[in-house]
Structures are given as structure tokens and as C-alpha cells.
Amino acid sequence: MCAARGDGARAVTNGMDEASYPEDAGDSDRGGSGSRRRLSCLAAVVAVLALVAGGVVWLFQDELFHPFGDARACEGSDTALPGVISAGGVPIPADASDIHYVTENGSAQVSFLSDQLPDYLHRAGIVPEGKSVLDKTYGGAYGLGEGEGELPEGLCGPALKGPAWGYVSMDPGPDVSILVERSPIDESTFRSPARVIASFPVR
Structure with a gap:
């Protein structure tokens, strides 16, 4: 045509x-x-x-949006932590979930949920075997009221909620400090599961 x-x-x-x-x-x-x-x-x-x-x-979202391609790593981290994270040389509990960490200038802060905290605190040497994990000889109440939350600067993920209990390692090894959510109902135990924030030097 x-x-x-x-x-x-x-x-x-x-x-x-x-x-x-x-x-x-x-x-x-x-x-x-x-x-x-x-x-x-x-x-x-x-x-x-x-x-x-x-x-x-x-x-490839982990590689695109997280340092080191690690979904657990928070923005700004300068050192990758291994698949099994150890705080002061002691692996965090095997049931740890919802893990987040930030590393900066040779130190690390790791947040996680766990139901195995008494065992972890004993293994880490923070509370001696046979002693209550809420014995004031080895720890003490942390300044968070019930329902209040705290998330250290740089650390991502959910905040740790009060009331909370704090520990500092007494061994001569690396300094390790740990915050744990205490039960708001029963002062003799932790939440189930409890959120933990562990701070320690990166070797």
C-alpha cells in the first residue's frame, strides 16, 4: 500500500x-x-x-545494605565478627537469636535474645557455678525503669527494656560487661527470652 x-x-x-x-x-x-x-x-x-x-x-540485600555482607552487622561497623560470636572468648548461647552487633575502634557490642542466660553467665566466669545469677555480689540493678528502653549508640535492632541487671567480668581476662533484661514480674529471674547486650574488646 x-x-x-x-x-x-x-x-x-x-x-x-x-x-x-x-x-x-x-x-x-x-x-x-x-x-x-x-x-x-x-x-x-x-x-x-x-x-x-x-x-x-x-x-544480594545483605551484601548491599549491611557491612561485610553480614545481616547482623550494624551500619558503621569497622570489623567483622565470626559466625559464632564470642564475648571475651566465650561463645554466646547456642539459642541466641535476633543478633545485632556494632564494632568500632577495637570494641564490640552485641545484642541478642536467649533463654540460656544462667548457663552463659557461668561459662563466661561472670557468676560462679552454684551461685544465683541475680546475686548482688556479682551484679546489680541497672538504671532502667520498667518499660524504659536503652540502645547504645551505633547498635541497631530492638532496645533493651527495663528492669535490667548489669554485670562486669571479674576474671583477669578481657573486660566484658553484660546487661540482661530482668523479669518485671519475678525479681529472681530473667525475662523469657531475655535480651542481652554484651560489650567486649575485639581481639
């Missing part, structure tokens, strides 16, 4: 040359359809590319 007309068509009067031919109108319609098809194809390609980009971001 878009081919050049023959000599007979060229011989028509100027007035007829200026008239619109039915086939010309058809060419215009086909041109509009082609544009719409191109736009549809372009929209489909953009959608596919956006889907692929979203998948890549999802697959």
Missing part, C-alpha cells in the same frame, strides 16, 4: 493530488498501530528489567 503510484497517478490534477486517498488513511492507521505495539513492547521490556533488578536486590 505504501509503494509509489504509477505514471497515471502522477498525471492527475493538482486538486486531486491534494485530496486524501483511502489507502493513505489506512497507512496512517497502521502507523498508529505500530507505535502502540512498540510502546507495549517497551513497557514489557521495562517491566521485565524491573523484575530482574528487584530479584538481584533481594538476593
Whole structure:
């Protein structure tokens, strides 16, 4: 339809040359359809590319948004901690969950939830075996009222909630300080599970 007309068509009067031919109108319609098809194809390609980009971001979100590609590491950390974190040389409880840490200038702060705190405090040498973990000889009430929260600067994740109990290691090894959420109902035990914030030097 878009081919050049023959000599007979060229011989028509100027007035007829200026008239619109039915086939010309058809060419215009086909041109509009082609544009719409191109736009549809372009929209489909953009959608596919956006889907692929979203998948890549999802697959590599830890590497993109967390230091060292570690989802536990808070922004600004300058040293990566190992898969099994040790505070003062003693691994944190095996049931630890919701772990977050920040490291800066040779020190680390780690926040986690656990139901195995008495065992951990004994293993860490903070409270001697056979002694109550809430014995005032080895720890003491931390200045947080019930329902109040505290999150050290730089540490991400949920805040530690009061009431809380604090410890400082008494061994000659690395200085380790630990804050634990105490039960707001029973003063002789911890929350279940309890959030812990452990501070210690990074070796």
C-alpha cells in the first residue's frame, strides 16, 4: 500500500493530488498501530528489567545494605565478627537469636535474645557455678525503669527494656560487661527470652 503510484497517478490534477486517498488513511492507521505495539513492547521490556533488578536486590540485600555482607552487622561497623560470636572468648548461647552487633575502634557490642542466660553467665566466669545469677555480689540493678528502653549508640535492632541487671567480668581476662533484661514480674529471674547486650574488646 505504501509503494509509489504509477505514471497515471502522477498525471492527475493538482486538486486531486491534494485530496486524501483511502489507502493513505489506512497507512496512517497502521502507523498508529505500530507505535502502540512498540510502546507495549517497551513497557514489557521495562517491566521485565524491573523484575530482574528487584530479584538481584533481594538476593544480594545483605551484601548491599549491611557491612561485610553480614545481616547482623550494624551500619558503621569497622570489623567483622565470626559466625559464632564470642564475648571475651566465650561463645554466646547456642539459642541466641535476633543478633545485632556494632564494632568500632577495637570494641564490640552485641545484642541478642536467649533463654540460656544462667548457663552463659557461668561459662563466661561472670557468676560462679552454684551461685544465683541475680546475686548482688556479682551484679546489680541497672538504671532502667520498667518499660524504659536503652540502645547504645551505633547498635541497631530492638532496645533493651527495663528492669535490667548489669554485670562486669571479674576474671583477669578481657573486660566484658553484660546487661540482661530482668523479669518485671519475678525479681529472681530473667525475662523469657531475655535480651542481652554484651560489650567486649575485639581481639
